[in-house]
Amino acid sequence: MNYPLPDAAWFCLRFSLLLIAYYVTGLIGLSIPFVETHITLIWAPSGIALAALLCWGLRFAPAVWLAAFAVNLSVDSSVPLAFGIACGNTLGPAVAAWLLGRMGFDPVMGRRRDLTLYLVLGVALGMLLTSSNGVFQLWLADVVTGQQVAAAWATWWLGDAMGVLVCGIPLLTVRPAQVSDLLSGSRGLELVTGVVLALIAGALIFLVDAGRESLFLPILYLPFFLLSWLAIRGGVGVASSAALLLSIEAVWATANGVGPFLSDNVHLSLAMLWGYMATATIITVLITVLVGELRVSERRLTLASVGAELGMWEWHLPTDTLSFARHALQLEGLGPMSSGRALKAVMHPADVEGFEREYEKHLGGSSELFEAECRIDNGRHAWVWVLIRGQVVECDSQGTPVKMAGTLIDNSERKRAEEALLQSQIQLRQSEERYRLLLSNSPVGILHFDRNLAVTYVNQRFAEIMQVPHDYMIGLDCHRLNDKRILPALQSAVGGERSNYEGRYVTSYAGVELWVSMACAPVTSESGDILGGIAMIEDITARKRIEADELRQREGLAALNEVAALSHLPLKEQLRKALQIGNRHFGLSFGIVSEVQNEVYRVMVQVSPADTLVDGQCFQLGDTYCDITLESEDVVAVSTMADSVHRHHPCYTLFQLEAYIGAPIRVAGQVYGTVNFSAPERYAREFDGGDREFMRLLARWIGSAIEHDQRRYALVASEERLKTIIENEPECVKVIAGDGEVLQMNRAGLNMLEVAGLDEVNRVGVTSFVVPEYREAFEDLNLRVLAGETGSLEFRLTGKRGHTRWLDTHAAPLRDADGKVTAVLSVTRDISLLKEHQQRLEYLAHYDGLTGLPNRTLLGDRMMQAVARARRKGSEFALCYLDLDGFKEVNDAKGHNTGDQVLKSISSRLLSVLRETDTVARLGGDEFVLLLSDIRNRQECEITIERILAEISQPVLIQGHPCLVSGSIGITLYPEDDNDPDTLLRHADQAMYAAKQGGKNRYSFYLPTAVTEA
DSSP states (O other), rough: OOOOOOHHHHHHHHHHHHHHHHHHHHHHHTTTSSSSSBBSSSHHHHHHHHHHHHOOOOGGGHHHHHHHHHHHHHTTHHOOOHHHHHHHHHHHHHHHHHHHHHTTOTOOOOHHHHHIIIIIIIIIIIIIHHHHHHHHHHHHHHSSSSHHHHHHHHHHHHHHHHHHIIHHHHHHHOOOHHHHTTTTTHHHHHHHHHHHHHHHHHHHHSOOOOGGGHHHGTTTHHHHHHHHHHHHOHHHHHHHHHHHHHHHHHHHHTTTOOOOOOOOOOHHHHHHHHHHHHHHHHHHHHHHHHHHHHEEEEHHHHHHHHHHHEEEEEEEETTTEEEETTHHHHTOOOOOOSHHHHHHTTBBBHHHHHHHHHHHHHHSOOOSSEEEEEEEOOSSSSSSEEEEEEEEEEEEEOOOEEEEEEEEEEOHHHHHHHHHHHHHHHHHHHHHHHHHHHHHHHHEEEEEETTOEEEEOOHHHHHHHHHHOOOHHHOOBBGSSSSSGGHHHHHHHTTTTTEEEHHHHOTTTTOOEEEEEEEEEEETTTSEEEEEEEEEEEEEEEHHHHHHHHHHHHHHHHHHHHHTTTSSHHHHHHHHHHHHHHHHHHOOOOEEEEEEEEEEEEEEEOOOOOOOTTTTEEGGGGSTTHHHHHHHOOOOOSSSSSSSSTTTTTTHHHHHHHHHEEEEEEETTTEEEEEEEEEOOSSSSSSOOOHHHHHHHHHHHHHHHHHHHHHHHHHHHHHHHHHHHTTSSEEEEEEEEESOOOOOOOHHHHHHHHHHSSSHHHHHHHGGGGGGGHHHHHHHHHHHHHTOOOEEEEEEETTTSEEEEEEEEEEEEOOOOOSSSEEEEEEEEOOHHHHHHHHHHHTTBBOOTTOBBBBBHHHHHHHHHHHHHHHHHOOEEEEEEEEETTTTHHHHHHHHHHHHHHHHHHHHHHHHHSSSSEEEEEEETTEEEEEEOOOOOOHHHHHHHHHHHHTTSSEEETTTTTEOOOEEEEEETTTTOOOOOHHHHHHHHHHHHHHHHHHSSEEEOHHHHHHOOO
């Protein structure tokens, strides 16, 4: 198993390897000195040092310095001289390596830029530092004279440069991981053969006898061709390594007195050898770089044309020959087109004329580039949008275009994207408008707050719910709210969690207690940061009140169901349990069923605290609340007797019963007595209609039970009496079986359905009477009740004769003796009048009750819409404030009814004069506001206003008597005067007063300077 060396071991190994390689190659280089003993024409250590510092880092510079110091000591240099030269030999490669690293140099040298950086910074600049320092040190040590400095400097630089070229490039470009790939397969055999041939050619050149050199001079430059071949096939690493081996052959041969560079002058031999080696190395690197860039360019061009879906084409105009690149028609899925005529044949007929027009313009010199967008049949009965671009690339001797070339691009996706973008923009504008309308008209209050719980926005509905001025809420710190119950939900939202609160809440501004339902959620940025929170608040006070009423009704219905289930018991036990059920339902301590005979009140059955009442106990009728109940012949319910008209009744004096609810019992149509519940404490709330209805039904059931007992009817007779009670109910009571069949329905229900009997109902099914949009909810309610739940539903129903009404139903399960649900019992009431009242209130909230014109609230909304529309369209609108002149005199002289008729008449005239897109609103009294949309200029506005004044000044006939009024109108323009609706309305008001001061029956535009002077 192989274990990697630790970093320290690797450092030491590389440090030692660099030091030894530098030292050994330095001794070899100085064995053939060129100037004295310190300068040679081939200095391999420079290339080794630069390659090591580039690949391993500048931390190995001390190894270079130590090796250079040792080499210079070995040639009998003094310690100071060796020290100075070592510093220069280290500084040059270190500076070059640092600069190359800063410039983004790639040691692989796959680009001309990398080769240029290496030659300029590594070969030229870096070695300039080493040579300049070295010669300067030799001059200081009197090793060279002043006359020798120039020659010594040039030789030193050439030697260092040769080392960096010949040794540095192979060390940088050869990668061990690439060697196995290069030497594998037929390509490896080819490269090995090339290297061997280059070495054989070098041997023939450099190892021949000098006397026969003429035979080998023709092959002197053969290695250059072999190196070029290796550079093209194997890359710079293989070629530069082969050049290094060839250089070693040349150096060895020259040093041993053979080869074509041998001469009597050793310096001349080394100079020729240097030039040969440098040429071999630079040629291989340059060829590799150029070939690599050419391949990259070809690959990029292919990828660009395919990736960008560019189909390239050429068109020979004299012969009308059209040729495409092999992938061009594949991109668009088009069939072959060999000529311009064939191209136009598959082109959409509507696009041919435009294609030919652009073609003629380009050939005529009117356009520099031919460009046409058209549709082409792809052969599958589908049109492909393409963009054809081209240019004349060749002309004959007379300047006539001969050849065009260009590209063909599939534009179908772009066309679809453009249409999708247009559609999305339309949807975005619609969404923004819907969002604005949603906020303005939201039925729930919307509150936005920042991370510190400071309010940043509330809509108008929120201010209405909280009964607080809108401006009061902006900037309010929610921590300062008097009622802290909603704070946890708000804090959860800014903490990143959704939360809810439903419960009571006391407003801080008005101190009003409400029931609110609030849903809170965090508001985040696109990056997910929490910016604050938003709360949706709904006033559910009315709903809670209705729910409480409905709950009591459901509980009352359930209690009545319990009572109805007692019929199999003996009478007294029935009544006692019924009273217990009633006590539990009302929460009162006393429950009595009494019998009244000859002014004597007898307790028939009672449920009361111990040692207070007993069955059979008698009282004078006048000393009990029973006489009030019998006198009213209906339910009597008093929550607090001390605050009622009965506070002086003897019963209150004798027994101090504060809360009382009782109903007369009738047996066989005659008054039998009463059933009542009471307590010495005040009742927690006011008795409502549901409580009274409960007592009526309970009294009827008790009367029926007593009558049943008196006549000794069977259980079926008792059930029939209860059915009779339900039949007489003013609200619909029905029983529906599990299969949807209506088993029982009282007359009130049949009247709602506008049918004569149950047969008509079951023939078509009760669900068919329900308006379609509520049928699913109606059926779901019945299914839930059959599953054992209770429920309620508001829905619309259409009777057989077409009358539609709103109904509110409450349903509960009916169980058999085993407790199994067998049917659905529901009580339904008609709430159509309540719904109509709600719609009327909604109408009065936005329209003037007298004239039917928009009121101030709706005007504000119309002004906001006008501002948004004007901003979007870049148009203008006018806001006019109209006050009637002389109206007060008419109103005072002829009465308010006449004044109202005048206002209605003026309103009708204003509507008849203006366009449907304009708005006429009444603010109150005789003040109107006119919103004139899409005004193009002031003159158009003046024409409209003059027509309005003329129409107003016409006499108004009221019961044959003319009433004369006129108008003063103030006008302000958007956006000339301002862009805020409230400010515009104020400006129009100011301009109206200016019109009145100018003599009335006229108009005046808002003038800021006049307001300032005033």
